[in-house]
Amino acid sequence: xxxxxxxxxxxxxxxxxxxxxxxxxxxxxxxxxxxxxxxxxxxxxxxxxxxxxxxxxxxxxxxxxxxxxxxxxxxxxxxxxxxxxxxxxxxxxxxxxxxxxxxxxxxxxxxxxxxxxxxxxxxxxxxxxxxxxxxxxxxxxxxxxxxxxxxxxxxxxxxxxxxxxxxxxxxxxxxxxxxxxxxxxxxxxxxxxxxxxxxxxxxxxxxxxxxxxxxxxxxxxxxxxxxxxxxxxxxxxxxxxxxxxxxxxxxxxxxxxxxxxxxxxxxxxxxxxxxxxxxxxxxxxxxxxxxxxxxxxxxxxxxxxxxxxxxxxxxxxxxxxxxxxxxxxxxxxxxxxxxxxxxxxxxxxxxxxxxxxxxxxxxxxxxxxxxxxxxxxxxxxxxxxxxxxxxxxxxxxxxxx
Amino acid sequence: xxxxxxxxxxxxxxxxxxxxxxxxxxxxxxxxxxxxxxxxxxxxxxxxxxxxxxxxxxxxxxxxxxxxxxxxxxxxxxxxxxxxxxxxxxxxxxxxxxxxxxxxxxxxxxxxxxxxxxxxxxxxxxxxxxxxxxxxxxxxxxxxxxxxxxxxxxxxxxxxxxxxxxxxxxxxxxxxxxxxxxxxxxxxxxxxxxxxxxxxxxxxxxxxxxxxxxxxxxxxxxxxxxxxxxxxxxxxxxxxxxxxxxxxxxxxxxxxxxxxxxxxxxxxxxxxxxxxxxxxxxxxxxxxxxxxxxxxxxxxxxxxxxxxxxxxxxxxxxxxxxxxxxxxxxxxxxxxxxxxxxxxxxxxxxxxxxxxxxxxxxxxxxxxxxxxxxxxxxxxxxxxxxxxxxxxxxxxxxxxxxxxxxxxxxxxxxxxxxxxxxxxxxxxxxxxxxxxxxxxxxxxxxxxxxxxxxxxxxxxxxxxxxxxxxxxxx
Numbered sequence: 001x002x003x004x005x006x007x008x009x010x011x012x013x014x015x016x017x018x019x020x021x022x023x024x025x026x027x028x029x030x031x032x033x034x035x036x037x038x039x040x041x042x043x044x045x046x047x048x049x050x051x052x053x054x055x056x057x058x059x060x061x062x063x064x065x066x067x068x069x070x071x072x073x074x075x076x077x078x079x080x081x082x083x084x085x086x087x088x089x090x091x092x093x094x095x096x097x098x099x100x101x102x103x104x105x106x107x108x109x110x111x112x113x114x115x116x117x118x119x120x121x122x123x124x125x126x127x128x129x130x131x132x133x134x135x136x137x138x139x140x141x142x143x144x145x146x147x148x149x150x151x152x153x154x155x156x157x158x159x160x161x162x163x164x165x166x167x168x169x170x171x172x173x174x175x176x177x178x179x180x181x182x183x184x185x186x187x188x189x190x191x192x193x194x195x196x197x198x199x200x201x202x203x204x205x206x207x208x209x210x211x212x213x214x215x216x217x218x219x220x221x222x223x224x225x226x227x228x229x230x231x232x233x234x235x236x237x238x239x240x241x242x243x244x245x246x247x248x249x250x251x252x253x254x255x256x257x258x259x260x261x262x263x264x265x266x267x268x269x270x271x272x273x274x275x276x277x278x279x280x281x282x283x284x285x286x287x288x289x290x291x292x293x294x295x296x297x298x299x300x301x302x303x304x305x306x307x308x309x310x311x312x313x314x315x316x317x318x319x320x321x322x323x324x325x326x327x328x329x330x331x332x333x334x335x336x337x338x339x340x341x342x343x344x345x346x347x348x349x350x351x352x353x354x355x356x357x358x359x360x361x362x363x364x365x366x367x368x369x370x371x372x373x374x375x376x377x378x379x380x381x382x383x384x385x386x387x388x389x390x391x392x393x394x395x396x397x398x399x400x401x
Numbered sequence: 402x403x404x405x406x407x408x409x410x411x412x413x414x415x416x417x418x419x420x421x422x423x424x425x426x427x428x429x430x431x432x433x434x435x436x437x438x439x440x441x442x443x444x445x446x447x448x449x450x451x452x453x454x455x456x457x458x459x460x461x462x463x464x465x466x467x468x469x470x471x472x473x474x475x476x477x478x479x480x481x482x483x484x485x486x487x488x489x490x491x492x493x494x495x496x497x498x499x500x501x502x503x504x505x506x507x508x509x510x511x512x513x514x515x516x517x518x519x520x521x522x523x524x525x526x527x528x529x530x531x532x533x534x535x536x537x538x539x540x541x542x543x544x545x546x547x548x549x550x551x552x553x554x555x556x557x558x559x560x561x562x563x564x565x566x567x568x569x570x571x572x573x574x575x576x577x578x579x580x581x582x583x584x585x586x587x588x589x590x591x592x593x594x595x596x597x598x599x600x601x602x603x604x605x606x607x608x609x610x611x612x613x614x615x616x617x618x619x620x621x622x623x624x625x626x627x628x629x630x631x632x633x634x635x636x637x638x639x640x641x642x643x644x645x646x647x648x649x650x651x652x653x654x655x656x657x658x659x660x661x662x663x664x665x666x667x668x669x670x671x672x673x674x675x676x677x678x679x680x681x682x683x684x685x686x687x688x689x690x691x692x693x694x695x696x697x698x699x700x701x702x703x704x705x706x707x708x709x710x711x712x713x714x715x716x717x718x719x720x721x722x723x724x725x726x727x728x729x730x731x732x733x734x735x736x737x738x739x740x741x742x743x744x745x746x747x748x749x750x751x752x753x754x755x756x757x758x759x760x761x762x763x764x765x766x767x768x769x770x771x772x773x774x775x776x777x778x779x780x781x782x783x784x785x786x787x788x789x790x791x792x793x794x795x796x797x798x799x800x801x802x803x804x805x806x807x808x809x810x811x812x813x814x815x816x817x818x819x820x821x822x823x824x825x826x827x828x829x830x831x832x833x834x835x836x837x838x839x840x841x842x843x844x845x846x847x848x849x850x851x852x853x854x855x856x857x858x859x860x861x862x863x864x865x866x867x868x869x870x871x872x873x874x875x
Contacts, residue, residue, distance in 0.1 A: 118736075119736075120734055120735055120736055121734055121735075122735065122804065127739060129739070129741075129742035129745055130739075130741065130742060130745055131741055131742065131745040131746045131748070131749045131752070131753050132738075132740075132741025132742075132745075132746060132753065132850065132858040132859075132860060133741075133749070133752060133753050133770065133860045135814070135826055135828075136738070136805055136806065136807065136812055136814075136828055136850060136851075137800070137802040137805045137812050137814045137826075137828070138735075138802060138804050138805045140802065140804055141800045141801070141802035141804070141805060141812070141814055142800075142814075142826075144800045144802075145798045145799075145800050145816065148798060148839070149798050152839070198801070198803070199802075199803045199804050200800060200801065200802045200803060200804055201800035201801060201802075245776060247776055249816075249824065249825070249826055250766075250768055250769065250776050250823075250824055250825075251766075251776065251824060252797065252818040252822075252823075252824045254824075255797075256798055256816070383826075
């Protein structure tokens with residue numbers, strides 16, 4: 001038994017992404033249509049050229065009908081997938097595997113979420129009947145547990161650590177201010193974030209991802225066929241999902257300073273992609289910054305920083321737009337908000353732009369000659385997580401060419 | 402021989418300083434404090450807390466649970482069944498509500514003592530009144546549980562000597578169903594009627610008990626909601642000086658349906674072997690009963706002495722009291738939680754009500770909630786029940802959530818690691834957010850999380866272990 005991956009067997013040949021915003025005037029159907037049509041246009045492909053569709057949405061529709069209907073996809077398989085906040089990445093993973101298996105020539109993954117029709121700030125609850133014994137707190141509170149745990153484990157001053165977390169938000173807002181698709185386009189200083197009132201643990205509202213509607217889509221085909229459609233495709237190097245058992249909420253050995261599911265997913269994806277030193281090999285990473293402590297701990301879980309040092313790397317600017325390894329160059333969930341089904345594909349959209357030199361100059365990463373990028377997308381809470389890691393690159397490995 | 406096998410009172414953590422009422426309204430209030438049920442407590446959860454304390458100090462198991470309150474969480478549905486489930490009692494144990502009237506508390510106790518079988522009598526009340534009124538200030542919230550049985554069941558703390566009652570149909574204290582506050586007739590009229598009724602019942606109970614003289618009764622509880630009638634009755638029965646049991650008005654307040662049993666608990670905690678204790682409760686006439694403390698009272702170690710519970714109370718502002726009891730305070734902008742599913746709740750009854758997880762036989766790992774497949778080793782269907790309700794835990798980490806829905810924000814969530822294994826992120830209660838710290842010792846407590854679609858969602862939270870309150874005994 002092993003995870004073999006599909007390195008260099010599938011390529012992304014076109015992508016689309018809507019602006020992420022409070023789309024009071026657009027419904028889920030509009031978002032689906034806008035993202036899909038923009039992806040068709042990007043790939044220079046017609047809808048009928050696509051053989052199969054995967055539709056990622058957590059709460060905005062049920063079944064493939066929610067996508068086939070608005071797009072009028074005739075006589076094709078359309079499958080809805082859901083895997084919490086990693087839903088968009090899961091749709092991509094299914095589409096890639098379907099193509100790699102040889103079952104289909106061309107497939108599309110589309111993620112979309114309409115969050116702002118709920119009438120409340122924040123994401124909606126999953127309406128599954130239960131015995132009423134599940135936790136009553138929100139995601140912000142669960143992720144806020146990581147800051148004091150980290151401070152205690154590594155002997156970091158709590159105020160200094162809190163500042164490092166705020167600096168992550170400040171960095172992502174800096175990047176988002178340079179992205180016309182982002183929901184929030186204003187810069188904010190770490191100092192100002194630290195002064196804001198706490199809403200969960202030490203976290204202020206600015207330590208939390210925004211809430212937005214949006215959609216994004218990717219079209220994939222066999223790598224060997226990619227140049228028929230696209231001069232500079234993005235090759236799938238590794239795709240991994242690791243789903244936890246909820247062990248952290250059961251096992252007193254778990255200490256809230258890491259997300260083991262993310263560590264495992266990264267190791268799997270790196271092995272598939274042949275990545276041995278992500279910090280020096282990756283050109284950029286788009287990670288799931290749902291809350292600032294999440295991004296900080298991810299820098300260690302994904303192997304970018306040694307344990308206990310991510311906060312220092314953050315302060316040193318390692319992950320800044322012009323840093324050693326730029327992270328969330330598009331502004332992240334922080335600037336985009338988090339339409340659950342769309343976020344994973346929105347991350348890939350930034351790789352699509354950056355690695356292929358299409359990102360606007362004001363947020364383009366320095367040219368380091370690196371050709372690989374990473375997306376990381378998670379759902380759940382520390383202790384019970386579903387984690388996705390994907391590695392993508394512009395070059396085929398030597399033996400594949 | 403029949404009598405009391407075990408007894409325990411429960412006083413909720415929060416105390417309203419009555420002077421705060423005058424500070425707010427410019428009038429009303431008074432001196433001392435009253436006990437206040439937390440926003441997540443009701444008569445059922447307080448009754449469960451008292452019942453649990455009573456059962457923990459004996460090995461005797463009840464054959465029935467009788468629950469009396471004037472403020473039932475449900476009508477038509479039996480509230481005693483929730484208490485039964487939270488105590489993890491056998492389905493063959495009966496559970497009955499004796500509802501509505503304040504007299505039902507003392508009535509249940511006297512009926513159990515005069516009857517047969519092993520019966521856990523639970524009396525519980527939350528009491529409200531209009532702001533700045535006398536009822537609001539003088540009342541208190543609390544519960545008491547008395548396990549009644551024969552000496553063949555187990556050693557008696559106190560032997561039942563006899564009792565009596567006088568019933569009077571009188572429009573005095575009353576409330577229409579659905580009403581939020583009770584009303585009473587002019588107090589002097591009640592005193593005129595109930596005083597003599599109490600005296601008659603008293604004399605009848607002395608005769609029934611074979612006690613010739615009131616002076617032979619060492620401790621007398623006289624209680625009722627009409628303070629003038631209570632004073633008149635105390636005087637009329639001629640209790641010996643110093644024999645009147647402190648009615649706890651200056652600390653707890655009058656817990657109405659629960660109060661006779663609560664004061665009996667207080668009297669038993671102070672009683673010496675051989676002393677006689679009488680209860681005189683005034684409501685729609687009077688009910689009286691007389692007990693004699695046995696040798697067992699001197700060896701008895703209450704799990705949570707009332708005195709300690711009263712001393713451990715924490716201050717509650719009048720603003721918060723009003724927010725909990727009657728004001729419609731702006732909630733966090735989050736949807737109210739969904740109602741719990743009745744089938745899902747029934748399938749996990751021993752978890753939701755009994756707080757029993759499971760312990761894997763091979764790895765010993767405790768699973769909260771109970772699991773069929775082990776987290777360690779993956780063994781399937783090889784677990785034993787792991788009851789956690791009495792297990793102390795330690796706060797491994799915590800956070801304060803000001804965004805989440807709660808009837809009383811903010812939510813304080815703690816990751817609790819239990820002694821002898823098991824972890825569970827649990828909401829904390831009876832605690833101020835700034836009081837919480839890593840390493841804090843906490844114990845599970847049965848609470849009402851919220852109410853949705855007219856379904857009360859009961860489950861367990863954790864509260865700090867406080868000195869002498871029973872949490873730290875195991």
